[in-house]
Amino acid sequence: xxxxxxxxxxxxxxxxxxxxxxxxxxxxxxxxxxxxxxxxxxxxxxxxxxxxxxxxxxxxxxxxxxxxxxxxxxxxxxxxxxxxxxxxxxxxxxxxxxxxxxxxxxxxxxxxxxxxxxxxxxxxxxxxxxxxxxxxxxxxxxxxxxxxxxxxxxxxxxxxxxxxxxxxxxxxxxxxxxxxxxxxxxxxxxxxxxxxxxxxxxxxxxxxxxxxxxxxxxxxxxxxxxxxxxxxxxxxxxxxxxxxxxxxxxxxxxxxxxxxxxxxxxxxxxxxxxxxxxxxxxxxxxxxxxxxxxxxxxxxxxxxxxxxxxxxxxxxxxxxxxxxxxxxxxxxxxxxx
Amino acid sequence: xxxxxxxxxxxxxxxxxxxxxxxxxxxxxxxxxxxxxxxxxxxxxxxxxxxxxxxxxxxxxxxxxxxxxxxxxxxxxxxxxxxxxxxxxxxxxxxxxxxxxxxxxxxxxxxxxxxxxxxxxxxxxxxxxxxxxxxxxxxxxxxxxxxxxxxxxxxxxxxxxxxxxxxxxxxxxxxxxxxxxxxxxxxxxxxxxxxxxxxxxxxxxxxxxxxxxxxxxxxxxxxxxxxxxxxxxxxxxxxxxxxxxxxxxxxxxxxxxxxxxxxxxxxxxxxxxxxxxxxxxxxxxxxxxxxxxxxxxxxxxxxxxxxxxxxxxxxxxxxxxxxxxxxxxxxxxxxxxxxxxxxxxxxxxxxxxxxxxxxxxxxxxxxxxxxxxxxxxxxxxxxxxxxxxxxxxxxxxxxxxxxxxxxxxxxxxxxxxxxx
Numbered sequence: 001x002x003x004x005x006x007x008x009x010x011x012x013x014x015x016x017x018x019x020x021x022x023x024x025x026x027x028x029x030x031x032x033x034x035x036x037x038x039x040x041x042x043x044x045x046x047x048x049x050x051x052x053x054x055x056x057x058x059x060x061x062x063x064x065x066x067x068x069x070x071x072x073x074x075x076x077x078x079x080x081x082x083x084x085x086x087x088x089x090x091x092x093x094x095x096x097x098x099x100x101x102x103x104x105x106x107x108x109x110x111x112x113x114x115x116x117x118x119x120x121x122x123x124x125x126x127x128x129x130x131x132x133x134x135x136x137x138x139x140x141x142x143x144x145x146x147x148x149x150x151x152x153x154x155x156x157x158x159x160x161x162x163x164x165x166x167x168x169x170x171x172x173x174x175x176x177x178x179x180x181x182x183x184x185x186x187x188x189x190x191x192x193x194x195x196x197x198x199x200x201x202x203x204x205x206x207x208x209x210x211x212x213x214x215x216x217x218x219x220x221x222x223x224x225x226x227x228x229x230x231x232x233x234x235x236x237x238x239x240x241x242x243x244x245x246x247x248x249x250x251x252x253x254x255x256x257x258x259x260x261x262x263x264x265x266x267x268x269x270x271x272x273x274x275x276x277x278x279x280x281x282x283x284x285x286x287x288x289x290x291x292x293x294x295x296x297x298x299x300x301x302x303x304x305x306x307x308x309x310x311x312x313x314x315x316x317x318x319x320x321x322x323x324x325x326x327x328x329x330x331x332x333x334x335x336x337x
Numbered sequence: 338x339x340x341x342x343x344x345x346x347x348x349x350x351x352x353x354x355x356x357x358x359x360x361x362x363x364x365x366x367x368x369x370x371x372x373x374x375x376x377x378x379x380x381x382x383x384x385x386x387x388x389x390x391x392x393x394x395x396x397x398x399x400x401x402x403x404x405x406x407x408x409x410x411x412x413x414x415x416x417x418x419x420x421x422x423x424x425x426x427x428x429x430x431x432x433x434x435x436x437x438x439x440x441x442x443x444x445x446x447x448x449x450x451x452x453x454x455x456x457x458x459x460x461x462x463x464x465x466x467x468x469x470x471x472x473x474x475x476x477x478x479x480x481x482x483x484x485x486x487x488x489x490x491x492x493x494x495x496x497x498x499x500x501x502x503x504x505x506x507x508x509x510x511x512x513x514x515x516x517x518x519x520x521x522x523x524x525x526x527x528x529x530x531x532x533x534x535x536x537x538x539x540x541x542x543x544x545x546x547x548x549x550x551x552x553x554x555x556x557x558x559x560x561x562x563x564x565x566x567x568x569x570x571x572x573x574x575x576x577x578x579x580x581x582x583x584x585x586x587x588x589x590x591x592x593x594x595x596x597x598x599x600x601x602x603x604x605x606x607x608x609x610x611x612x613x614x615x616x617x618x619x620x621x622x623x624x625x626x627x628x629x630x631x632x633x634x635x636x637x638x639x640x641x642x643x644x645x646x647x648x649x650x651x652x653x654x655x656x657x658x659x660x661x662x663x664x665x666x667x668x669x670x671x672x673x674x675x676x677x678x679x680x681x682x683x684x685x686x687x688x689x690x691x692x693x694x695x696x697x698x699x700x701x702x703x704x705x706x707x708x709x710x711x712x713x714x715x716x717x718x719x720x721x722x723x724x725x726x727x728x729x730x731x732x733x734x735x736x737x738x739x740x741x742x743x744x745x746x747x748x749x750x751x752x753x754x755x756x757x
């Protein structure tokens with residue numbers, strides 16, 4: 001497990017949106033790695049910068065948004081230095097994306113096979129249409145879509161099928177990473193479970209990495225290997241799945257896990273609600289961005305932003321509880337390996 | 338057990354889905370059109386009627402010579418003849434003693450034929466003589482000498498006296514006067530077969546209105562279709578690029594188009610036509626300018642909307658080039674709303690063309706054109722209703738069929754409406 005190869009390294013990435021109310025730092029100084037062949041979950045509440053993060057990975061931030069700093073290292077090169085042509089080749093061939101709403105993520109006037117053939121021909125213009133079609137046919141079959149569905153239009157497919165077609169568009173070019181941006185959010189639980197299964201299957205069959213962006217904690221618990229928890233544009237905690245659920249370190253992660261509805265709660269118990277609101281990112285809180293809502297708040301949290309520290313191999317936390325600081329009064333909690 | 342049974346009774350089995358419903362995905366365009374009423378509540382018979390009408394009009398426009406009985410520019414009869422009315426037929430009066438003779442027998446150069454001064458009989462005689470000469474064998478020439486008389490009695494008297502060989506008068510002119518001359522007889526109508534009528538009448542210069550309308554269809558269709566096409570070809574790409582590129586380019590273009598759009602349509606067309614001068618090409622251009630902003634606005638708006646669609650972003654996420662996105666993703670999703678506009682616009686353009694011609698800024702004056710006919714006919718509206726009624730009806734019908742076709746096709750084929 002320790003000898004995993006790094007596929008993409010995100011280094012101190014920042015994305016800002018220019019709005020009339022001022023600069024919004026949607027993603028601020030975020031760093032994490034994605035290993036080859038892993039499923040990485042990216043969770044957090046709405047507006048915390050998850051989707052922006054996913055788009056930034058493909059440099060698809062549209063104005064008024066802008067990537068203001070940081071590096072994304074892929075195959076030893078920073079993709080920020082890619083020119084437009086190279087970037088186009090990178091999108092699709094190296095990293096591809098599945099979107100939130102399967103109903104609108106396929107061109108309504110193109111057939112399924114046209115989509116796949118186009119995806120192939122965009123990157124390999126010399127491929128003959130028949131060859132592309134046969135490749136598309138094989139892939140579609142692997143994804144569990146009947147072959148006769150190939151000449152259907154998107155509106156004739158179900159939501160789950162469309163998502164599988166989108167997954168197929170990523171796979172047909174042998175992408176190394178598929179970013180699934182809320183890919184299962186609009187599907188019902190049964191289709192969602194199937195797609196989750198399929199994503200795992202795909203990882204095994206094709207060896208791709210998956211970045212699953214979602215606010216559905218149950219889903220990431222089910223399919224991910226590791227989880228990145230984001231809050232207000234910052235990465236709060238990075239951990240393998242099991243340790244994270246067994247022993248959440250960051251107060252935000254704790255709150256998040258407590259907020260999951262549970263059928264075992266009886267009538268007297270109430271579902272935990274985190275106090276306060278997510279911060280306004282035009283004027284983020286000083287120090288730790290979570291401190292206004294944090295039950296473990298210390299004076300040091302208000303003035304100093306904690307670093308994302310590796311408290312244990314493979315486990316990063318951005319919280320003063322676990323990191324030493326001269327102004328701190330209480331004792332630093334030692335995390336056992 | 339009991340409840341199960343009840344359950345079975347009260348929850349009906351879902352009705353079997355009919356085979357043809359399952360096959361609906363596979364049916365072709367024509368079949369879908371026929372099924373449209375069932376599925377989309379569209380008024381399919383609107384489409385049918387307007388399509389049949391349009392096909393007919395287009396056919397007429399392509400082959401006007403098959404339908405028009407006369408040359409539309411030629412003077413073919415008396416002026417202001419009502420629809421179906423035969424022109425007055427003139428009677429030939431001859432002495433009884435000359436027996437059963439026809440005009441041809443007394444149309445020689447040596448013969449004298451009399452009529453009342455100012456009567457249209459002279460014109461009728463000239464026409465008949467011309468016809469005779471056309472069919473005459475080589476060397477024979479008919480040209481009776483004309484004798485003019487102040488009154489009918491004077492003329493008949495000189496005929497009775499043997500000074501002339503025949504007298505031509507209309508039945509109205511003649512009245513009962515012939516009874517006063519026992520030696521004279523009514524030798525029948527001047528033309529043997531009698532006079533032909535004109536189905537829609539004639540106008541003030543004796544042109545056949547039916548023929549003019551038939552030939553006018555060609556002009557109307559040419560102007561309507563090509564000006565709509567020109568504005569389509571200019572407006573759609575501009576709108577696509579403007580919406581897609583955005584920024585200051587978009588702003589400038591939008592401002593330009595909006596200022597064009599803010600002009601009252603006909604006045605703008607008049608001013609352009611006045612600058613360019615008469616002629617069919619210039620008319621097409623000036624009407625096309627009028628409709629460019631319509632296409633531009635609609636296409637730009639749709640492009641802005643489609644550009645934000647997830648599938649465009651998805652296309653970018655697999656690295657599609659922007660030209661491909663424009664061609665394969667945005668254009669096909671924008672075009673359905675434009676096609677409808679096109680059909681409605683053709684009708685509108687025909688109307689505008691008629692308006693321009695009506696106001697005298699359109700085509701050269703002798704062109705068989707509905708607008709020109711309307712303009713000319715309005716002076717005679719009290720006396721001759723048929724001058725403006727038929728061209729007006731044609732303008733209405735063609736415009737209406739184009740609009741009807743466009744609107745109802747949009748209702749039937751628009752996938753967005755079907756989903757609801």
